[in-house]
Amino acid sequence: MPTRNDRSSGMSVVEALRVVADLCCGQQIVVTNQGSARIWPKLRRRPLDVHYNPSTMSGAIPLALGLALAQRHREVLAISGDGSLLMSLGSLVTVVGSGATNLTIVLLDNGLYEVTGGQETPAARMAIDYAGIARAAGFPTSLEFRDLSDWRARAADVLTLPGPRFIRLVVSAAPAEYLISSTPPLPEQLAGLKTSLEIA
Amino acid sequence: MFTGPEIEAVFAELGITHVVWIPDTAIGPWEASLAGSSRLRLIRVCREGEAWPLAAGLHLGGQIPLVVMQTTGLFESGDALRNVLFDMKLPIYSLIGVRNWLAPQSRDSAKTFAEPILNAWGLDRQWIVEPADKPKLAEHFCRCRLAGVPGITLLAEGAP
Numbered sequence: 308m309p310t311r312n313d314r315s316s317g318m319s320v321v322e323a324l325r326v327v328a329d330l331c332c333g334q335q336i337v338v339t340n341q342g343s344a345r346i347w348p349k350l351r352r353r354p355l356d357v358h359y360n361p362s363t364m365s366g367a368i369p370l371a372l373g374l375a376l377a378q379r380h381r382e383v384l385a386i387s388g389d390g391s392l393l394m395s396l397g398s399l400v401t402v403v404g405s406g407a408t409n410l411t412i413v414l415l416d417n418g419l420y421e422v423t424g425g426q427e428t429p430a431a432r433m434a435i436d437y438a439g440i441a442r443a444a445g446f447p448t449s450l451e452f453r454d455l456s457d458w459r460a461r462a463a464d465v466l467t468l469p470g471p472r473f474i475r476l477v478v479s480a481a482p483a484e485y486l487i488s489s490t491p492p493l494p495e496q497l498a499g500l501k502t503s504l505e506i507a
Numbered sequence: 508m509f510t511g512p513e514i515e516a517v518f519a520e521l522g523i524t525h526v527v528w529i530p531d532t533a534i535g536p537w538e539a540s541l542a543g544s545s546r547l548r549l550i551r552v553c554r555e556g557e558a559w560p561l562a563a564g565l566h567l568g569g570q571i572p573l574v575v576m577q578t579t580g581l582f583e584s585g586d587a588l589r590n591v592l593f594d595m596k597l598p599i600y601s602l603i604g605v606r607n608w609l610a611p612q613s614r615d616s617a618k619t620f621a622e623p624i625l626n627a628w629g630l631d632r633q634w635i636v637e638p639a640d641k642p643k644l645a646e647h648f649c650r651c652r653l654a655g656v657p658g659i660t661l662l663a664e665g666a667p
Contacts, residue, residue, distance in 0.1 A: 357567075363590040366560035369552070373564020373572070376525065376550070397553030401561070405550055494596050497567060506569040 312418040312431040317477035318455035320415055321485060325350050326455075326462045327384070327413060336374050336383045336500075340367035342421040343386040346485045354503040358490035365395035368412060372402050375410040378504065382409050382470075389416040389437070390428045396440065399473070403445035408470040412441075417478050425480055441473035451475035508533075508638060508662065511540030517641075518573060519546035521648050525565050526550065527558045528575035531604050533664040555580030559587035562599045574601035577664075578617045582624065592630070592657045600648055601659050608636070608663035625659065632659040 324343065328351040331337060336355045339347045344358040357374075359367050371385035392398075392414055402410060418431035442449040448468040452458040458476060465474060490496070509517070514537050518526060526541055527550045528534070541549040552558045555576045562572040576584070581603050591597050605621045607613035625632055633647035634640065644660050651658030 361590065361594045363556065363560060363587045365556065366587060366590060369557040369559075369561035370564045373561040373566070373570075374568045375564070376548075377565045377568020377570040395554055395557060398557050401550075401552050401557055493594060497595060497597075500567060501569075504567075504569060506567075 312427060313434075314416060314418045314431075314477055315479055317417065317453060317479045318458065320417065320476075320478035320481045321346055321350070322455055323415070323452075323458060323476045323478050324386070326459050327386070330463055330466060331384075332382075334381050336371070336378065336381055337386065338367050338371040338374070338383065339386045341388050341391060342481055342486065343388065343415060344490055345422070345488050346481060347386070348489055349485060354499055357496060357500055359493070360488065360490055361493065364391045365398065367391060368395070368398045368402065371412075372398075372405060372407055372410060375407045376405060379407075379409060382411065382466075384411045384413060386413045386415065388421065389414060389418065389430065389435075390420045392437070393428055393430060399441050399444040399446070402471050410470055411466060411472040411474065414473065414475045415478050416475055417480055419480055421481060422486060437475045438473060441475075446471055446473045448472040449474075451477065453477040508635065509537070509641065511537040513641075515540040515544050515547070517645055519544065521645055522571050523547055523573045524570040525562075525572045526575055527552060527562050527565070527572055529555055529558070529577075529580055530575070531577035531579075531606065531664070532667045533606075533662070534575060534577070534602075534604050555584035556587040559584055559591040559599065563591045563595055563597050566597050566599060572599065574599060575603075576601070577604045577606055578621045579606065582617075582620065585624075588628070592628075598651065598655050598657050600651055600657065602644070602662060603659055604662045604664045606664050607666055608661075609665040613666065621661070625661075630659050631656055632661055634661045634663065636663040 340359040375383040438451040565572040607615040
């Protein structure tokens with residue numbers, strides 16, 4: 308068992324997310340939360356982005372799953388931190404059990420509760436095989452990337468593999484300037500989302 | 508109190524598209540009717556805290572979800588409920604089974620804390636205590652939907 312958090316050598320979380328942002332098409336719904344909700348709006352702003360803050364930790368994946376089940380013709384992408392996923396690992400089973408195939412979970416794994424100041428999760432000093440857990444839960448596509456150039460080279464193809472998809476990105480902590488929240492109020496965002504989805 | 512076919516018919520006539528649930532012993536017998544329904548989908552979650560944001564996503568995507576769980580799950584999922592109903596301000600409706608409500612001698616804390624917790628949330632609610640109350644579920648659901656507010660039907664249950 309490792310005795311230190313080995314994610315410090317992971318890829319830049321900002322650059323890792325930039326790869327996803329650059330690949331997002333017009334019809335895709337993206338749900339961010341916690342740290343990613345603070346970084347993503349600095350990379351890209353789209354009407355179908357849901358920056359789920361204030362959130363319930365572990366709520367982003369179920370929220371994205373609900374959107375995926377409601378909007379079967381759209382791809383939905385949930386960006387979750389490892390701390391949030393650990394609060395509800397069962398949500399991976401819920402995703403597969405629901406039958407949704409139009410959902411991708413991107414796990415940003417830095418072993419930290421980042422928005423509270425970078426405290427370690429219980430898994431920080433352990434080699435948790437999140438992709439293996441997702442595979443065991445029944446995800447037909449479950450991959451992990453530690454190297455940015457590898458992620459950049461394969462991301463477009465990975466996002467077209469059979470869903471639901473689970474992608475673990477081993478990332479380093481976000482630069483402090485990216486953790487300053489600039490997301491609009493949630494009710495305002497949700498009203499915009501419903502308008503974009505043409506829901507009365 | 509409700510049979511499976513009865514409750515499936517009530518939910519379908521209300522236009523409910525998805526039932527997001529973790530059952531208890533009183534609600535569990537509805538499973539075959541809900542799972543076999545051609546008019547709505549049964550979504551099984553692993554933990555009650557998943558049910559509220561999942562229902563939120565369904566609602567935002569244009570569907571009409573219903574959350575179904577026991578009071579124990581209501582307590583467990585309090586933060587998710589708070590976030591969806593109060594931060595996100597979404598009018599999600601739920602049906603909560605109140606364990607042991609019909610057992611007068613019961614000291615089950617799942618019964619004791621049901622009303623105080625709901626009083627704290629300040630949520631609009633409707634009790635179904637006896638068969639004659641059954642129509643109140645649809646009436647209350649429609650009132651809440653028309654007003655665009657969340658609501659809860661509390662289903663009085665006997666001992667598990």
